[in-house]
Amino acid sequence: MMRILEAQAPARQTATDTIQTLSSRLSSATLLEDRRAAILGLRSFAKLFPASVASGALRDLIAGLRRDAEDPDTLKVVLETLLMLFEPDETSPEASEEITLWLADEFTQRQDNITALLDLLELGEFYPRLYALQILSHVSSARPQRTQETVFAAPLGVSRITNVLDDKREAVRNEALVLLVALTPSSAELQKVVAFENAFDRVFVLIANDGGLTHGSTTVQDCLSLLANLLSLNTSNQSYFREMGGILKIKKLLAAVLEQEDGNEGVSSWMKPQRDMNLWGILGVVQLFLARGAQGTLLNQQAFWQTAVLQTILHIAFHPGFSAGVRAKALQTCGDLIHGNHGLQERFGDLPVQIKIADGPATNGHTPEDVRSKQPVKPVYQEHNVIEALLELALESSPIALFDIRLAALSCVKAFVEGHAGIRAHVLRRAIEGHRSGDDAIPNMLTVLLEPPSARTNADPYQQWVAAVLLMHLVYENAETKSMALKVTEGDAESGEEVVTFVQSIASNVIAGIQHVEDERALIGYLMLLLIWLFEDPEAVNDLLGEGSNVQGLITAVKITKSTMPLVAGLAAFLLGVVYEFSTKDSPVPRTTLHGLLIGNMGRETYVDSLTRLRENPFVRDFEVLPQAGSGGLPDVFFDKTFIDFLKDNFSRFLRAIDRDPKFEVSVVSEGVQKGVSRDLVDSLRAQVEEQKQSIEAASTELLQLKRKLEQEELDHRRTRESTSVELSRIRQINQSLHTNHEEEVAKLQRDFTRERDSLLKSHEDELHRRRNEGLGTLENARKHHESEIKRLEQRIASITKEAADERASLVQKHKQEMVAAETEFQTTQQITAAEVAELKKTISSLESKLESQRNDAARELSTAQAEHQKQLKLLTSDKESADTRAKAAQNELKSTAEKLEQEIARRKEVQTELDDLLIVFGDVQAQRSADKKRLKELGEEVSEDEDEGDEEDDGEDEDEDEASGNDDVD
DSSP, X not given: OHHHHHHHSOOOOOHHXXXXXXXXXXXXXXSHHHHHHHXXXXXXXXXXXXXXXXXXXXXXHHHHHHHTTTOHHHHHHHHHHHHHHHSOOTTOTTOOHHHHHHHXXXXXXXXXXXXXXXXXXXXXXXXXHHHHHHHHHHHHHHSHHHHHHHHHHSTTHHHHHHHGGGOSOHHHHHHHHHHHHHHSSSXXXXXXXXXXXXXXXXXXXXXXXXXXXXXXXXXXXXXXXXHHHHHTTOHHHHHHHHHTTHHHHHHHHHHHHHHHHHSXXXXXXXXXXXXXXXXXXXXXXXXXXXXXXXXXXXXXXXXXXXXXXXXXXXXXXXXXXXXXXXXXXXXXXXXXXXXTOHHHHHHHTTOEEEEEOOOSOOBTTBOOHHHHTXXXXXXXXXXXXXXXXXXXXXXXXXXXXXXXXXXXXXXXXXXXXXXXXXXXXXXXXXXXXXXXXXXXXXXXXXXXXXXXXXXOOOOOHXXXXXXXXXXXXXXXXXXXXXXXXXXXXXXXTXXXXXXXXXXXXXXXXXXXXXXXXOOHHHHHHHHHHHHHXXXXXXXXXXXXXXXXXXXXXXXXXXXXXXXTOHHHHHHHHHHHHHHHHTOOTTSSSOHHHHHHHIIIIIOHHHHHHHHHHHHHSHHHHTOOXXXXXXXSSOOSOOOOHHHHHHHHHHHHHHXXXXXXXTTOOOOOEETTEEXXXXXXXXXXXXXXXXXXXXHHHHHHHHHHXXXXXXXXXXXXXXXXXXXXXXXXXXXXXXXXXXXXXXXXXXXXXXXXXXXXXXXXXXXXXXXXHHHHHHHHHHHHHHHHXXXXXXXXXXXXXXXXXXXXXXXXXHHHHHHHHHXXXXXXXXXXXXXXXXHHHHHHHHHHHHHHHHHHHHHHHHHHHHHHHHHHHHHHHHHTSSOHHHHHHHHHHHHHHHHHHHHHHHHHHHXXXXXXXXXXXXXXXXXXXXXXXXXXXXXXXXXXOOOOHHHHHHHHHHHHHHHHHHHHHHHHHHO
C-alpha cells in the first residue's frame, strides 16, 4: 500500500525549480500581496543560492525598488533580498566574487537603478535608508569607477548621500560616512562636490559628537579617512578648507588631546590605542597639505604656523604619554611643515620645547597603569632648544622600540637644513666648535664619526649611521660646508702627533670596521657620507689619496665582504669608482697608478659585479623606509632616500668609470668654479707654449737683424737731411720772392671779388623784388578765387535750403491731404457704420416684436384649446362613447398644437442665433471703429468726446438688449 502511495506521490521539487517558480510569479504578479509573497520566498533562498535567485529575479527585484517604493513592508523585503545576494552564505555552493561583479554591473549599467537607490534616501524610514546605503557600498566595492560616475550623474546624488550625515541614527549616519569614503578616493570632481556640500563642517561635528580624538571610536577614523580623500592632491578643496577655518579646528582637536592627556585624570590605558590611531590619522591629514612641490604648500605651511599647529604637534612629539608611532608621525609632520620654507626654517630653529622629566618607567611611550594608579606627582618639564632636542633624540642610543622616533627626529633635522645654505653652515660650525671644545651635553656628530671602532663603548650601530647621514645632508651639493668639514683634523702637529684629516679618518674607520667585523649599518653610513662628499670634489679625493693605504684597504674590503656584506662591498667599489673618476695626474696617487691598482688588484669584473649586485639588492631596488615592527632585532634600515636617489642617478656613469682612459681627466664645475681640467687639454696647451717659445726666439733673431738695418738707415737719413737743409734754404729764398708777388696778386683778387660781389647782390635784390611782386599778384588772384568760391558755395547752400523748404512744404501739403482723405474716409465709414447699426437695431426690433407676437398667439391658442376641451368634457359626460371619441380627438388636437408650439420655439432659437451673429458683426464694426479712431489720433486728428459717449451709449443699449434676450430665454 505504501509503495502504491509513493508511486502516486508527485515528484519532489528542487530549490532551483522553486526559485524559477517564484521568479515567474514575481514577474507576472499584478497584486502587491502576490509580489510580496514571491519576494519572501526568494529571500529564503538568497543566502544559499544567490546565483539562481539573481539570474531569475534580479531585474524584477530592482524594478520593485521603484514600483513598490510606497509600501514599506514590500520595500524592506526587496532590499533585504538584494543585500543577501551581495552577502551570500560562506557555505553556499554558488558563492563567488563573480556574482558580486555581476550584481554590481546590473546596477551600474543603468543610471535608473542607482537613482532608484538614491531616491530611497529621501524616505525617513530607518531600514530603506540603511539598506540602500549598504547596497551602494557593495556596488562601489565591486565597480568603484562606474559607481562614482553614476552617483555623480544622478540628480542631487552626492547631495543626498552627504545629507544623510545629519541623520540622528548612528547606524545610518555611519553607513553614509563609509559610502562617502568609498566614493571619494580618486575623483577630483566628486571630491569638490562633496566638499561644497558642507562636508568639512559635518565631519568635524561627527568627530565632536563621537568624543573627539581621545574618546572617539572607529567613526572618527572614518571621518579622518573622508577628510584625507577630500584633501589629497586637491588644491581647490585645500584652499576651501583653509578659508572656512578647518586648520583652526584641527588645532583645537590636537590641543584637546594634549589637555586631556595632561589632565588630573589622564587617559585610561584601554582608550590609548584608539586615541593614538585617531591622532595618527589627523597628523596624516595635516601632511596632505604639505606635499613637496605642490602649488599651495607654502600657503598651507604659513597657515599652520600662524595657527600654532606646528607648536602643538611639536609638543605631542616630545610628550612621553603618546605611543612611539604617534610621536614619530608628529616629528615627520613637523619636518614637512618647514621643508623648503626658509622663513619657517629659521623661526623653527629658535623654538623651545618642554621635555617632561620621566617620573617612572615607560613602555613604548606609555606609563604603566600601576604607576599611574599611585599618588599623582606634578610633572616636571625642562626647556630645551628644539634642534638640540632633536639631535639628542637622533644621536642618543635608545631602545629599538623607539627607533621610529629616532628616524623621525633625523628626518625633521634634515628638513630643517634642506635647501638653506646658511643653516647648514651654522649647524656644521656649531658641531665643529663643539667637537674641538669637547663640552657638548649631547653627542656630537663629528665626535661620533671620528671615534675608532675599537674605542666605542656601546653596540649601537645607528649612532654612527645617524651621524653620517646628518653630516651627509650638511655637505650634499654645498661647496662651503665641504670646505669647512675638510679643515677638521685629528692630532697636534706641534706636539709631534700625526695630523690626520677628517676624510682620512672616516676611510680608516671603514677599513678598521671591516677588519673588526663591525655591524654593516655603521659601515654603510660611513660609505654613504664619503660617496656624497667626494663626488665632484677633486680636493676631497686628493685628501683621501693622501693616505696611500686607503686605496688598498678599500680594494681588500671589496674582496673580503663580497659574500658576507654585499652592500658594504658594493659601496666600497662605488667609492673606488668615484675616487678614480675625480682623481688627476697630480693626485697623491696619480690617476694612471690608481687605474693600474684597480685593474690589477681588484679586476674589472669584480668592480662591475659588485656595483651590479648593489643596484639589484632589494634594499636599494625597492627602497622604502617603513615603520619598524620591533621584533627584537635591529631594524632593516640601511640607506637614506637622498643617497638612493644619488646612487640611481649616477649608477650607469660609475659603472663605466673604470673603462675610462687614465689620461682623460674629468672637468668638474661646482657652483660656478672649475675644479679640474682634462689632462689632454693641459698637454695640448703645453705644446702650444713650447711652439710659442720657439716662435719668440725666431722673432728675436729677426729683431736683431732689423736693428742693424735701422742703424744703416739712420746714417743714410742723416746724410740726406744735410743735403736737404741746403736745398731748403734755396727754396726759402725762392719762396720769399714768390710771397711778395703773391700779396699783390691777392690784393688784386680782393678788389675783383668786391666788385663782383656788389654786382651779384644788386642783381639778387632785383630778382627778389620781381619775385615778390609776382607772389603778391598770385596771392591776390588766389584770394579773389577763394572769395568767388565762397559766394558760389553760399548760393549753393541757399539753393539747397530753398529746395529743402519747398520739399518740406510739399511733404506737409501731402500729409495734410492724406489727413483730409483719412478724415473723409473715417466720416464715410462712420456714416456707413451708423446706418448699419440703425438697420441692425431695426432688424432686432422687428424680430423681437415678431417673436413676441408668435409667443402671444401660441399662448392664446393653447388657452382656447384648453377651455374648449373642458367645455366638451362637461357637455358630453352623459354619452361615454361619444365623450371618449371627442376626448381622443381633443388629445390629438392638443398634440398637434404642442408640436406647433415646439416648432415655434425652434424657430425662435434660430432667430436668437441670427441675432447673436448680428451682435458679433456689430462688435467687429465697433472694433473697426475704435481702430479708426486710434489711427486718427496717431495722425494728429482730434476725436470728439460725443463720439466716445455715443459709443458708450451704443454699448449700453447692446447690453440692455442682451439682458432682454437673456430674460426671454429664462421665460
